[in-house]
Amino acid sequence: MQKIVISILLTALILTACGKSGSGSKVEEMDHSKMAQEAGSNQAENVQAVFKPSTDKIMPNQDTTIMIKIQSKDGKAIDKFDTVHEKQMHFIIVSKDLSIFNHIHPDYKGNGEFTVTTQFPTSGEFKVIADITPTGMGAMSKSQWISVQGSASAPKAIEPDATLTKVVDNKEVTLSFDHLMANMELNLTFTIKDAQTKQPVTDLQPYLGAVGHVVILTQDAENYLHVHPTDEKASGPDAKFMTTFPHSGVYKIWGQFQQNGKVFTVPFVIQVP
Ligand SMILES: [Cu+2]
Structure with missing residues (x-):
């Protein structure tokens, strides 16, 4: 009898210890980075991207x-x-100021060279980011600031949204987190309803091979976060993704989804404590 009591007590103690320190998730994080190292998957430092616009005087609204x-x-x-x-x-x-967002796909020409033709809608500074996975080297992003000729209008302030519900293209989209903390893997969920009828949208179509595509940047556009869908085959009303915010601060999040053959983009600005 005494033995049983002791073992129950011990189990309780161990469980408490794990829960208290949150060491479970820390261990998991370490395992992930260790795995990545062993697989040799992060060689971002050994890779560079050279961005070459066709002209050194880029004009707004021109190819x-x-x-x-x-x-x-x-x-x-x-x-x-x-x-x-x-x-x-x-x-x-x-x-x-992150107010303009575009997500496009350059063509691969071979020999490490991609090209894309686009238009910048205004004058001013733009950040271009290439998200790639060189075979055997892991996922990485490379970026550069590009200047578009002319006098830019004053940047808009990037303020965290008071509410994480937005209406875009007659869809009401709500963003939620299982927990919002820096430096910890977390789940973000977009819940999509018809803005008029409030009925859940259940006929999302695959976009880029998944329920949606999410881009997250730090306020200064210097940090591009890796985000991946956790249930790629979902079709709504929930679209779930996983990411880690590297530090506290303001982030902008763009969720992109497709319904009836049309892609819609929902932006949110959040403050990570
Ligand atoms: Cu893409």
């Missing part, structure tokens, strides 16, 4: 071709890329 060359630190072309979410490169363009 501009940008060549993106992916190479090693010593200038050797890197020429093999994994296809991730149906593409070998995802290319994100944002204005400095």
Whole structure:
């Protein structure tokens, strides 16, 4: 009898210890990074991207071709890329105040060279971000500021949203988190309803091979977060993703989803405590 009591007590003690320190998730994090190291999957430091616009005077609202060359630190072309979410490169363009967002897909020309033709809608500074997975080197992003000619209008302040419900293209989209903390893997869920009828939207179509695509940037556009869907095959009303915010601060999140053949983009600004 006494033995049983002791073992119950011990179990309780162990459970309490795990719960209290949150050491469970820390251990898990360590395991992940260890695994990544062992797989040699993060070689971002050894890879560079050269962004070459077709002109050094980029004008707003005019077709501009940008060549993106992916190479090693010593200038050797890197020429093999994994296809991730149906593409070998995802290319994100944002204005400095993050009010303008564009997500496009450059064509791979071989020999580490991609090209894309786009238009910048205004003057000012834009950040371009290439999201790639060179084969065997892991997922990474490379970015550069690009200047568009003309006098830019004053940047808008980036303020955290008071409410995480937005209406876009007649869809009411609510963003929620299981817990909102820096430096901890977390789940973010977009819940999508018809804005008029309030009925759950259940006929989302796959977009880039998943229920949706999410981009997250720090307020200064310097940090591009890795986000992945946790249930790729979902069709709504919930679209779930996983990410880790590297530090506290203000982040902008764009969720992109497809219904009836049309992609809609929902932006949110959040404060991570
Ligand atoms: Cu993409």
